[in-house]
Amino acid sequence: METLKQENIIESPRTEVFTPDSPQDTDADNAASSSPSLILRLVALVNEIPSNTEHRKIFRAECGNLIRRIRLLAPLFEEMKEFKGKLPDQAFLSLAAFEKALRDACELLHSCFSESKIFLVVERERVLDRFLSVTAELEHALENVPLNVLEISDEVHEQVDLVHAQLKRAKGRVDMQDQHLYNDIDGILFQENGKGVNSAALINLAERLSLRTLPEINRERIALDCIIASNGGIRNSRIDQMIQVLALFKELAQSNSVSVYIENENVKTENTEAPSIPDDFRCPISLELMRDPVIVATGQTYERACIQKWLDAGNKTCPKTQQVLTHLLLTPNFVLKSLIAQWCETNGIELPKQRSSSERDIIEVLLQKLSLGQPDVQRDAAGELRMLAKKNTENRICIAEAGAIPHLVGLLSSEDLGTQEHAVTALLNLSIYDGNKGAIIASKAIPSIIEVLKNGSMEARENAAATLFSLSVIDQNKVAIGASGAIPALVKLLCNGTLRGKKDAATALFNLCIYQGNKPRAVRANVIPPLMEILQEPSSEMVDESLAILSILATHPEGRTAISQASAIPLLIDLIQTGSPRNKENAAAVLLALCTNGPLHLMRLKSLGAYGPLCELERTGTPRARRKAALLLESIRMEDFDGPKLNERRY
Structure with missing residues (x-):
């Protein structure tokens, strides 16, 4: 090089x-x-x-x-x-x-x-x-x-x-995580016309660069062409060598099997007695180990290719039970497929690869089920999509691209609580991928999610709150969600939900209240009383969440007024002494916000003996807690010296 x-x-x-x-x-x-x-x-x-x-x-x-x-x-x-x-x-x-x-x-x-x-x-x-x-x-x-x-x-x-x-x-340091990639490409660039290239290394490099398929390689070539164009159409030896590397990747992608590129690879097989296949793992039609098990309307499981051939021949019955099938849709049996995979791994058996089925095919079938209008079929399909979306990012992208989001949003209004629950949880799982958040919002999902938050089953309400939190990660969504009436429903869940529901509600409320316009909405929805109740319970598992919300509401005038009316100062002083480091930090932040904007609060703080605990916090607290404590102590000293001055400064 x-x-x-x-x-x-x-x-x-x-x-x-x-x-x-x-x-x-x-x-x-x-x-x-x-x-x-x-x-x-x-x-x-x-x-x-x-x-x-x-x-x-x-x-x-x-x-x-x-x-x-x-x-x-x-x-x-x-x-x-x-x-x-x-x-x-x-x-x-x-x-x-x-x-x-x-x-x-x-x-x-x-x-x-x-x-x-x-x-x-x-x-x-x-x-x-x-x-x-x-x-x-x-x-x-x-x-x-x-x-x-x-x-x-x-x-x-x-x-x-x-x-x-x-x-x-x-600004003074860089990460060098791509050094190995550079060294590997460097080695390949030295090879003339690809001769002597270690094929296994080439395969590994294509994997790490995501240049394994022809579409990926074509996009890479277009990108290289753009660089050539920006250089006035001139190709020097450096670019020529890059194009040569890309040609090797293309040749690799066009091969029917990557094994032909592995040099001098001797594959050895051992003649061992094959283990007996459990009956439940065999297809009732072929009696062979199933690689893609699917469930028909009667609840029986078959190998996809076998049952599809049976149905394509015009048969409308279940081969095993002879019952008439109420519909001809095939539902993947993921549980059985996972068990078969575990059994194969334990016994050293390579599971046959699927020939024509893919996640996209499965998703298309599930979307057809959603459009059938049969409540039980829709409920099952929404449940399958929920599990697929939970599995990985690729599935989340595929499900959204297939057009599932509007169908799932429509099911949020279902009278069947199970369908409703599956639909809102599927949307929650889809929203984990940021690229799907906009599509969910564009499908006008927020009002329906809020309706589930108000009237759904407890699990559906919890997952609706979690979905609103996930969507509100995008800042512009905070405005839309707050304006749609979500905050009163979240406050209601905070009051009467399960512990998990209360946590989901608190997390969503905190995130929404980062936007200034949502703070008065939360105060007017009476969020302060339940937060204070949580702080007064010694065994509460939600003190962190409650104090975090109070600290952010205290930055708004209406929030400070409501916190003041709740007589929070004695409790906050107590938390400065007994709380966790994060609790002390947020309690000090609330006190500072109150006293900065209300001199009478500063006098009450002093009268309740806060000086000692604040001195200790200034010495031992987190950096943020120490800053807050120092400002409060400075203000107390100034008040002692010549009257309240805290409101004259901005912190």
Whole structure:
């Protein structure tokens, strides 16, 4: 590779990231008129950041860290949208610099997601330098954002400080997780026309790069062609060698069996007596070990190919029982299939591979069942989809792409509680994949999920609450869910649900209340009394959740008023002394919010003997707890010196 390193590095094409109303300059004279537009552009840029890197094979750690840090800033820009005053010139210029940093981050991520994988690995040092540069740019820009001027809440301020600290630590180091990929490609590039290439290594490399199938390889070739085009159509030896590697992958993919590429592989078989196959594992038609067991309408299980052949011949009865089949749909028997697989593994038997069945075929059959209109069939199909969606990400993607989400949303209104429960849980499992969240929202699922939350079985209500939490991870969904009336129903579950239900409700409420507009909705739904009841129970398993919600509600005026009316201060002081480190931290945060905005609370805090516990917390608490305790102690001392001053400062 020494000769290759001496050649000019081909610069990757830069892709424009769409943002509305992009300014051509950031003249401070235009700050007043451009401020709302600038803030909206920042929100749009953050929303363009992909939500996960689950399918990334290259620079996964770097992309994941950058995405996570930027998305943690989403609440900052949501609160900035509520800023009504005139943005000072310096603040405008700082935000404009931050916009440029976000654009550079978007372009880098787009490159990592769309460029040639082979090119990215070979040019890894250049790409890593871009990650370092973008990280440093974001860190510098974030340092200059005037959070106090923008009236950002304490909770979001702390989150921004956390992100800033992470960026500061990260800007001087890089991860080298793709070094082995580079070394393997390096070795293959040295081989002339693919001669002498270790075939097993080639197979392994194709797997790790996700270049195993012809569609994947075709997309890779298009990406390489884009790089050539960006270089004026010129192909140098570096690109030629990359294309040669891709040709080897294509040859591999076109082969009927990867085994032909493994050199000098001697396969040895041992002549051992085959174990007896359990009768339950044999197909009643062929008497052979089943590889794809399916259930017919009578409840009997057969090998899919055998029973399908029987049905294709015009038969309408169950071969074993001779009963007339009420329908001809075949339901996969996943439990039996799993047992057969375990038995085969225990006995050293290779389970025959399925020839024509796939998860997509199974999903298509289940969708047909959902559309039949027979309640028992729909319930079973929704249950199967629920289990498939729980299994893995690939299934979640496949189920959504097959069009199952609107069917499942329709079943949320079913009068059958079991069907309702399966449907809402299936949607919960599908929503784990971020790419499905938008499709669920677009299917107008929120009102139906809320209806299940109000009137479904207890398990359905619990899973409805969990679904709302999962969907609200996307910031814009917090607004829609809160405006749809979910919060009163969640408060009701918090009051009378099972422990699991209460936890699901509390988690959803906390996430929704990150959005400022949902805080008064929660207060007006009377969330404070049940939270206080939980704190008063010594054996409660939900103190952490309750204090976390109180700490975020305390950043809103209505929340502080309601907490004050609940006479929370004595209980909070007690928790500072006896609670867990996280409990103490949140209790101090609530007290600080109350006392910052109400001098009488500060006097009551002092009269109840909080000075000693706060001193201990300042000495032994978590970093956040120590900061809160220090501010409270400073305010108590100032009050002793010349009267209440806490409300004159912003923390």
